[in-house]
Amino acid sequence: MHNLLNALFDLRHYKKFAVALKQFEEFSKSVVAHSNDNNHIQTFVYLNTARINHHFMVGTFREGLKLVPQIEEKLEEYALYLDRHRVLVFYYKIASLYFGSGDYETCIDYVQKIINWKVDLRNDLQCYARLLHLMAHYELGNYELIEYLARSVYRFMSKMETLTVVEEEMFRFIRNRFNTASKGLQKEFTDLLNRIKGLEKNRFETRAFAYLDVISWLESKVYHKPMDKIVQEKYLQSKRRA
Structure with a gap:
């Protein structure tokens, strides 16, 4: 599902992306998604990546900023299990949300990380x-x-x-x-x-x-x-x- 969402994002297939994201949202609530730490953390990473990408696609950058506090909380909680590159990719995406919303100073704060x-x-x-x-x-x-x-x-x-x-x-x-x-x-x-x-x-x-x-x-x-x-x-x- 993650690879499909990435491909649909790259190609800007809005409708198919929305359908796939909804399916992933449903999966994230399933027993399988939380059956072990690895599944739980991977679901967090891939789902929130897709959520942010959706805001990039439709231009709702300010709405996307509502995701940031929860993402940062989870990044701290899962710090021992996430490689640094994944964390920095999130910082880049968060910076891009701030850039798109016109908050360039906060964008710079995240990019500098x-x-x-x-x-x-x-x-x-x-x-x-x-x-x-x-x-x-x-x-x-x-x-x-x-x-x-x-x-x-x-x-x-x-x-x-x-x-x-x-x-x-x-x-x-x-x-x-x-x-x-x-x-x-x-x-x-x-x-x-x-x-x-x-x-x-x-x-x-x-x-x-x-x-x-x-x-x-x-x-x-x-x-x-x-x-x-x-x-x-x-x-x-x-x-x-x-």
């Missing part, structure tokens, strides 16, 4: 954490930090063994455009959006969009709308087409 973790982690998580960190500071108008933060993202992207087309475009954008002149990036945002918009449904680009809905963020910049409104509009359009 990942950035400050000194043990080696997967480069993709470190890279996207730094990219989200950069974007949050941009939203806060901390332009004096942008060049330094862009170099950090650039450094981690250069370590990734393979880059998708979207990641290559983002890599070039950060290297060539995201600098101290960041206040005047409207044209650059539009150009980047035009280059990657057509890749939104490409199954080979799922890693980039699973970590960060960069297209919706770019659209929020280009069309001067909050990011959550952009995502909600896409969701409503998909319902009308269904």
Whole structure:
């Protein structure tokens, strides 16, 4: 079920995802889900990952923040049983909820938990954490930090063994455009959006969009709308087409 939910999330199959999530919610109440510690903890991890992903899909970031206290409580309770990477993935997803809801300062707080973790982690998580960190500071108008933060993202992207087309475009954008002149990036945002918009449904680009809905963020910049409104509009359009 976890793999199915991830696949449906990557492909933005809203209706099928909602059905699968409901089935998983029911399973989480079953005897099997709580028959031993491993099942109990795995159910917590996979179910809450799916719940957060659902909020990402439909643009209800603020609603998703209601999950955070319970998730943090369980992360502490299960600390001995969860590997650090799983915990930091939750921090990244929580940071993304705050970013989507417009609370960039709290987003930065969570992202820094990942950035400050000194043990080696997967480069993709470190890279996207730094990219989200950069974007949050941009939203806060901390332009004096942008060049330094862009170099950090650039450094981690250069370590990734393979880059998708979207990641290559983002890599070039950060290297060539995201600098101290960041206040005047409207044209650059539009150009980047035009280059990657057509890749939104490409199954080979799922890693980039699973970590960060960069297209919706770019659209929020280009069309001067909050990011959550952009995502909600896409969701409503998909319902009308269904």
